[in-house]
Amino acid sequence: MMRGLKIVTIGGGSSYTPELIEGFINRYQELPVEEIWLVDIEEGREKLEIIGELSKRMINKAGVPINIHLSFNREEALKDADFVTTQFRVGQLEAREKDESIPLKYHTIGQETNGPGGLLKGLRTIPVILEICSEMERLCPNAWLINFTNPAGMVTEAVFRYSNIRQVVGLCNGPIGIERGIADLLEKPREEIYVEFAGLNHMVFAKNVYLRGLNKTKEVMEKFVEQESLVGLKNIEEIAWEPGFIKKLGMIPIGYLRYYYQTSKMLEKQQSAYKQEGVRAKVVKDVEAELFDLYRDTELNEKPKALEKRGGAYYSEAACNLISSFYNDKRDIQTVNTKNNGSVLDIDVDSVVEVNCVITKHGPIPLTTGALPVPIKGLVQQIKSFEKTAIEAAVTGDYETALLAMVINPLVSSDSDAKKMLDELIEAHKEYLPQFKN
Numbered sequence: 001m002m003r004g005l006k007i008v009t010i011g012g013g014s015s016y017t018p019e020l021i022e023g024f025i026n027r028y029q030e031l032p033v034e035e036i037w038l039v040d041i042e043e044g045r046e047k048l049e050i051i052g053e054l055s056k057r058m059i060n061k062a063g064v065p066i067n068i069h070l071s072f073n074r075e076e077a078l079k080d081a082d083f084v085t086t087q088f089r090v091g092q093l094e095a096r097e098k099d100e101s102i103p104l105k106y107h108t109i110g111q112e113t114n115g116p117g118g119l120l121k122g123l124r125t126i127p128v129i130l131e132i133c134s135e136m137e138r139l140c141p142n143a144w145l146i147n148f149t150n151p152a153g154m155v156t157e158a159v160f161r162y163s164n165i166r167q168v169v170g171l172c173n174g175p176i177g178i179e180r181g182i183a184d185l186l187e188k189p190r191e192e193i194y195v196e197f198a199g200l201n202h203m204v205f206a207k208n209v210y211l212r213g214l215n216k217t218k219e220v221m222e223k224f225v226e227q228e229s230l231v232g233l234k235n236i237e238e239i240a241w242e243p244g245f246i247k248k249l250g251m252i253p254i255g256y257l258r259y260y261y262q263t264s265k266m267l268e269k270q271q272s273a274y275k276q277e278g279v280r281a282k283v284v285k286d287v288e289a290e291l292f293d294l295y296r297d298t299e300l301n302e303k304p305k306a307l308e309k310r311g312g313a314y315y316s317e318a319a320c321n322l323i324s325s326f327y328n329d330k331r332d333i334q335t336v337n338t339k340n341n342g343s344v345l346d347i348d349v350d351s352v353v354e355v356n357c358v359i360t361k362h363g364p365i366p367l368t369t370g371a372l373p374v375p376i377k378g379l380v381q382q383i384k385s386f387e388k389t390a391i392e393a394a395v396t397g398d399y400e401t402a403l404l405a406m407v408i409n410p411l412v413s414s415d416s417d418a419k420k421m422l423d424e425l426i427e428a429h430k431e432y433l434p435q436f437k438n
């Protein structure tokens with residue numbers, strides 16, 4: 001008799017975890033999960049135990065034979081795993097708060113995955129993901145690594161470049177949100193549309209939209225311009241696009257692109273919000289406090305609606321659909337972060353891109369999307385250069401490489417400000433940056 005699947009979630013005490021548990025419950029008939037190991041660090045013990053009890057109540061209500069295990073020992077948890085999902089934050093929300101607030105002192109956008117904040121999160125995260133990869137090589141060499149940890153594209157590329165793990169995919173819920181929003185614009189079921197995505201994580205564009213085989217991109221863009229927005233991501237301020245610009249662009253950009261196309265407006269919004277309520281990390285802390293108060297309720301046995309305020313919508317859909325497609329060799333099409341292999345002609349073949357892929361048992365096969373349109377080519381290539389330089393800095397601990405990465409990021413306006421920000425951020429995060437101790 002075949003054993004059921006063993007899933008290990010690193011960062012199991014995250015407020016997102018009930019989304020994941022719900023996804024596995026809903027797919028139990030096609031995805032026979034036997035064990036879910038929720039792993040966290042000692043500092044996250046209280047949250048992990050709360051999440052663990054809620055997960056058990058959800059599973060008991062559903063009546064499925066899934067066993068929940070809690071662990072603070074990665075090696076214990078990883079042994080013989082079939083799938084490993086990562087959703088951790090090095091330094092927790094306190095680190096995010098520094099990433100978002102320190103750049104604002106230099107009139108620069110502070111954001112957890114873009115600009116200086118994204119660089120520092122990468123510098124803290126990449127060494128940890130590479131440790132996890134080393135453990136997986138020994139303990140579960142045949143497992144798939146499903147990375148949700150941000151900056152997802154950069155972290156996934158680091159795995160490809162600096163570990164022996166090849167069964168790795170980076171994942172984001174953004175493309176699913178865009179796809180759902182387009183379906184709403186057309187007033188059609190999502191199953192009837194096909195959206196061609198191309199770009200990088202948090203820098204992806206919906207290039208073409210098809211409805212039952214007919215190209216509806218022009219119609220969608222007209223409706224998008226009229227509506228001025230799409231399904232929003234809860235952690236991004238929605239500012240209306242300039243109609244003429246977005247119409248000529250001819251593609252729907254993910255909301256994160258507001259940081260690059262509406263930089264001054266987004267910075268002004270951040271500075272105003274910082275004075276009134278603090279940075280986004282402070283808001284998230286308040287949301288999480290509310291969520292964990294709900295999670296503590298011993299009568300709660302389902303994912304609460306309030307979780308949507310955390311920005312985790314469609315997380316379980318993205319992660320569990322992907323795992324099910326791998327396991328069942330579905331050969332369906334999903335948008336993931338994987339090695340380019342010629343899918344995007346303007347990005348080198350070994351770099352990670354976010355594109356549509358056929359999901360097979362042996363891995364994602366990226367669909368060719370061709371050359372990037374001229375209006376977006378330079379920006380995408382610049383961010384890819386930033387990511388690759390940041391990865392090198394994270395692995396080597398070379399200060400000047402980190403400074404170079406900071407300067408070439410388009411959200412940073414000068415080399416002197418870059419150095420000041422980098423020095424202050426490294427000092428603020430020194431506990432989590434041992435590679436920069438010198």
